[in-house]
Amino acid sequence: MVDLPAGLQKWFDARGWSVHPHQQAMLEQAGAPALLLVAPTGGGKTLAGFLPSLCALAENPAGGLHTLYVSPLKALAADIKRNLLIPIEEADLPIRVEDRTGDTSASRKKRQRADPPHILLTTPESLALLTSYEDAPRMFAGLKRVIVDEIHALAESKRGDQLMLALARLQRLCPDMKRVGLSATVEDPGAIAGLLARSPDPCQILLADPGPEPDIAMLQTNEPPPWSGGGAGYAIEAVLDQVRQHRTTLIFHNTRAQAEIFFHKLWLANEDALPIGIHHGSLDRAQREKVEAAMVAGQLRAIVCTGSLDLGIDWGDVDLVIQVGAPKNVKRLVQRIGRANHRYNAPSKALLVPANRFEVIECIAALDAVKAHDLDGESRGPGPRDVLCQHILIAACAAPFDADELFAEMTSAGAYAGLSRAAFDACLDFCATGGYALRAYDQWQRLQQRPDGLWQLRDPRSATRIRQNLGTIQDTDTLKVRWRGRGGKPLGEVEEGFAASLTPGDTFLIGGQIVRYEGLRELTVEVTRDPGRKPKIATFMGTKFATSTQLSTRILRMFQKDDWPELPGHTADWLRLQRSVSRLPEPGRLLVETFPRDGRAQMVVYGFAGRNAMQTLGLLLTKRMEEMGLAPMGFVATDYATLIWGLDSVTDPAPLFDLHALEAGLDGWLAGNAVMKRTFRASATIAGLIERQVGGQRKTGRQATMSSDILYDTLAKYDPDHLLMQITREEAMRGLVDFSRIREMCERVQGRIDHIETGRVTPLAAPLFLEPGRVPVRGQADERLLEEEVTRLLDESGLAQVSVTPKPWRVPY
Incomplete structure (x- = not known):
């Protein structure tokens, strides 16, 4: 059994805490090349990931970067920094912790490269950028551990592919670097471990005690859900009643537009003037931070939100989660449920609100899946080659590279283990020349091979432009929204296409407020307040989820039952009628x-x-x-x-x-x-x-x-x-x-x-x-209908004996 340093042990004792078994296991297996910890939300998994680093630094606080922490969200990195500083400061440990995201100032970023902290908290995009600099080998020279938090969320996207390629680069720079993955919702630990593993070493898996079952049910409403739609307006009063009964309630939605609509209806019905906020990715950062601060301070009774609050951020005293609309994905539902009662061995409490009649069935299927611990996930297949091309350019920005060594580095990353040399060479040729049809244009001639066989940037100045465009997150085409007038405060963003559809006087919802469109000035949508009119809804491009394969299979199996006592009467009657007709x-x-x-x-x-x-x-x-x-x-x-x-x-x-x-x-x-x-x-x-x-x-x-x-x-x-x-x-x-x-x-x-x-x-x-x-x-039906209409008109005019054949027309398919 590994003992904690005296300062840390004293900190645990002062709080009446003891080290959890999975935290002790992380300490004992800290020397493993790669570890994946699957622990319930609120189970101290983040502290478990950091404990080996805190112990090592407490005993030997040498300068330089020791531990790198990577999270999917900038806000999560900031929250972890806040929480990590508590034991460091109270145990009086000589450890410097900093975060580095898109919100970090340029001066601090420059200083971090010259004098890195002991622990650096960052995102996949910022890490990729760091590996592109010439001084990356010096900055990462002493790196001992990399902790990837919420690894399940990254493993399902190109951001995860980008991260694993960056880890392969770091592993080459620091051969003894250890990898740690943390998550509460992994449907296939072996698959995630395979991505995290550093070839040829395996990744060990630690499964913590899952804790008590969540308290999760359907919200009971007086009015049945409608036949279609996604707003769940019928449940507003029932949701408000739950807000009154709890300290802080998170009300999750699957899209930003639905969150705006629901928040507006909730506010209109909020006769008690309960403090309620809204939080999603299209709102201005200052407004999001204001809501976050109010949550931490316990000043809000409810927050209408989207995936922006999905992950492991510990915001205030949340004791209830409400999911509006079918969750579409069991793993996402479990993640959201975990925001409530964010404490070890405390059951999470959640209510599901189906938006329409069919979603009642989906919600029941999701509830059954949660109780059965049956998480869903789709196989992603091999790593995407556009991310691979970007990594080649990142390598070229850092220094001239040998193609054989870079190929070996890339194929050590899980998703690219099966990459063929021919596929790699095709990507290298594209990065160097732009490909056959574009090689005549100088702007795509980015790499060249030196006489010694190494590849380098054709123009070193292009490194700046490459770095400015790094990343795999594809922004939607949005325009800023501000109050009209000099120095008008920003409200957030709307899609360019939506803005183009507006004419002065049109109203729409943003941040829970009805605003009036006044005009477009310097690519900024200017608005004024207009609370008294029915708004349009900004067409926010937030992710529109599809029901997972596993959840669909559960629904089909549910249909095979003789009867459905678990369903509300109106829905069970609907299915019985379908079976009879x-x-x-x-x-x-x-x-x-x-x-x-x-x-x-x-x-x-x-x-x-x-x-x-x-x-x-x-x-x-x-x-x-x-x-x-x-x-x-x-x-x-x-x-x-x-x-x-x-x-x-x-x-x-x-x-x-x-x-x-x-x-x-x-x-x-x-x-x-x-x-x-x-x-x-x-x-x-x-x-x-x-x-x-x-x-x-x-x-x-x-x-x-x-x-x-x-x-x-x-x-x-x-x-x-x-x-x-x-x-x-x-x-x-x-x-x-x-x-x-x-x-x-x-x-x-x-x-x-x-x-x-x-x-x-x-x-x-x-x-x-x-x-x-x-x-x-547009096709045969249009031609036939047109011909029938012409024939009818001829009949009415008495000219039916005249043969008229309309010219066929067709809109391109």
Whole structure:
């Protein structure tokens, strides 16, 4: 058993604390090359990660950087610094702790490189930037440990890929460096350990006592949820009643726009004038920090928020979490639940509020999954090559490099372990020349090979521009919003497209306030107060979650029960009626319903593949229907179904779901679609082909879009097999269109299709007719309707004997 230094032991004793078993285990295994600790929220896992460093520094406080802590959020790094300083100062330890994020001043950043603290708290982006400097070997020379907090959140994104490549670089600079990963929500510890491990050494896994089960249930309301929609306005009074009964309540939403709407309705109903705040990523930083400070001080009774408060920040005395809308992902729900009663062995308390009738079923399925400790997660596949290209440029900024050594370094990072030398060489050639179609342009000639075989920047001055554009987070094209007048305070940001739709006098919600649009001045939206009007809603681009595969599977299994006593009566009755009129979807089978409505043939496909995939399925099925001579007119999609309407009934749906035909249709559709251009722009920015920052000035979204569209069209015409075109297709398939889930659905079903023809709308299909976001299909249906209209007009005019055939027309698909 490892004993604590006297100062730390005295600090524990003064608080009446003892070291938890998993904290002791971290001390005893501190010498392992890599450790993954999975411990419940509030279980002291962050302190467990730091204890070996605190002990080592207490005994030998030599100068230089000893421990690097990496978190997904700037706010989390600042919060950890606050909490870490408590034992350091109270135990009188000679340890210097600093944070380094995008909010850190330039002067402090410069000083940190020259005189680094013992413990540095940072983010993946700031770490990547640090490794790009020539003095990185000197700064990291004494590094002993790297702690990656909330590693599950990073492992699911390109930020995690960027981080693992940076760790591979640090491992080469510091061969004895130890790696530590911390998380409360890991569905597959082995997979996360594999990413964290340093090749060829394995990563050891420590599983802490999970603690008591959370106290989690559905919020009881007097009014049933509506058939569609995402606002949950029906539950406002019930939510307010819960706020009154608790000290501090976090009210989570899946999107920023929904958070704004709910906060506005909550405030209007708040007759007791309870102090309630709002927090999300589109608000101005000063406003977010004001809310955070009020939370820490215990001045707020409730905070309406989004994922900006998901992770391990310990904000004040939160004793209740309310999740508005189905969580879509069990792991995310567990993470949010953990914000309440953030103490070891104290059960978290949470309530779920379904936004509509179908989400009642999703919420019950999520509750069952939490109780079964069944977390969800999707396999991400190999590391993305646009991030790899960026890492090559980072290496070139730091110093001339040997290609063989860099390849060996990159393949030691988990996600890139299977990287082929040919794929690496293609990325290196792209970084050096821009690729075949672009090698004639000087601006993309960034690397050159020296006579000794090392690669270096062609122009050393380009290092500044490369550093200005590092990172994998793709900002949405937003404009600042400020109060009108000289020195008007900032409120936050809205999308460029939304701002372009406004005319003076229009109103919208931001930060819970109704503001009036006055005009655009120097790329800033100027507003005034206008509390008395019904607002538009700013179209914040916050992540729109899709229901996970595991949660969808649970829902399908729930449908197979004889009855549903766990569901509210109104929802159970709805499912019973569906079973009597048609049937309920089953695992391993695909339910397709067809029926007439409003003079149109309707088809509903219950794929349960998530919103992105079901949207893509709608596009592909309507394209297939066009090819087969049917006349689709439009479709709408949700997480669980796609509704298609048209002129002709589908009598045999099986041919529509031929996987090879769907893949071919996807290739043709993607080739000229805006989805590809948007994906290309993101990947080209990460890979360094497109710059968002030039000379310290940020391009507008319109400027960036124009340059990326020109590049895309050029490559599509002259070099369709260009590396970035390959990456773009991979990313579109993996992300925006989510074709992998369509493929999984077809393979799971294997042609087992239940086609039910009814004479009317079925209960499960009814809510689809209320869904927004309908997508029209321009094709055969338009031509036939136009011809029928011309024929009708001729009949009315008595000229039916005159043969008139309208000229076919078609909007490009």
